[in-house]
Amino acid sequence: MGQDHAVAPSLQSPIMNTSAVTPTWALVTGSSSGIGRATALKLAEDGYAIVVCGRDPARTAETRELIESAGGRATDLTADLSSPAAVRALIGKVRHVVGDAPLDVLVNNAGGGGFAATEDTTVEMFDAAFNLNVKAPYILTGAFAPAMAGRGRGAIVNVGSLSSTMAAPGTSAFQAAKAALMMLTKSWTAEYGPRGVRVNSVEPGFILTRVNEHFRDMFTGYLGSVPAGRGGDAEEVAEAIRFLVSPQASYIQGAVLTVDGGKTSVVAM
Template sequence: MVTGRDRGRAAETRRSIEAAGGRAIDLVADLGDSAAARGLVAQIHEAIEGPLDVLVHNAGGGNFAPTESTPEEVHHAACNVHAKAPFILTGSFAPAMADRGRGVIVNVGSLSTSMAVAGTCAFQASKAALSMMTKSWTAEYGPRGVGVNSVDPGFILTPVNEGIRDMYGWVLSRLAACRTWRAPEDVANAVRFLVSPKASYINGVNADRGRWQDRCRGYVTASAVP
């Protein structure tokens, strides 16, 4: 099940899955809109046969600007995409997972929740909320067989980030390893592992472990405690 704001990109992703031998359905929804998130739940129930086993919260975005220059609606949008939409979707699908005693939820968070960067308040605050929900959902659904984990990428070279790669080059020099930008596939590989049977004993939280420079040995960290 592929969803996003851009109908063309969602269809492109579906076609790539089909070309690889899989089956996929693409649905369009802007998760910055709470009504659209609730509508997506209804669309998913109509589109699939059987239960939903895996839920990946990967929608993201944000505006990088000083707090005083960030419009209130931009702050609301970040909170809606990174926190409210995952809250709505998890509340809609996790109970059924728990009733069956199986299921996986993966939150795609951000390395930035363990560091302070000027001009990213709305983005960091909303991603920090998602990090806290990882902990809460682990306690709430973990005992009933649902795995909840977080993958926290650093600076991933996506088309959106092309315009800021020079601005955040200083971060690369401070990481313990991987001093180049990473690709979206690096994040996808971590998510793929966490939703696979090989990760069935991993169910945990994203926790700070000292200074962020020491914590991050690369750009993708899957923080989990058995």
């Protein structure tokens, strides 16, 4: 967090958010599943109260229950972030939940879509991919970063993809959207970094989550070219996000941390 972070939850004992202490909130989009859920659980361990956010009400509530059963504090909200109107409605609900307590962490994790050949990608599919992967983070950051900057502290992590720098056929809209999100990490570093808000990206490679568990066999060739020799799991990406949020990353701004087992560093031979 910023240099004068008053609470620094990650440096204190786990689960410090009791009713007697003003909580510091973290909003994790796409936390009903996968990387987002793993991140929400880790940030809750680090003492943040979590706004869990997903589309599926049951899975979203399940993340909240997991946090609560571990002694943490959370609330769950549902929204389809491919709709800008729903994003704005979510912002109102988050503000209502958080009240006067600080929301110091935003993890723009919800993403996906746009998986089709260019000629088969309709305008609606293209718009949905950009709405979810770019416009929703944009609106959320515009809503919450100014207050972080006003407090002189905050951390925003955008969850990109190795697709932002490496192409594969059949996913052009997704790739373009994630590339735009990567640039926004730098834009927001320019805008909010001087006022204590650190903005960074993680870029996962192949991670076995709900989004691709049915396509595992399609990635056999890909995995053969990963130096780590395997796909990753959600926990491994969540640890990278937890680090970028933590005070230990106090001098890291505008960075892109790949969590891809070395895939983007090595030419497949």
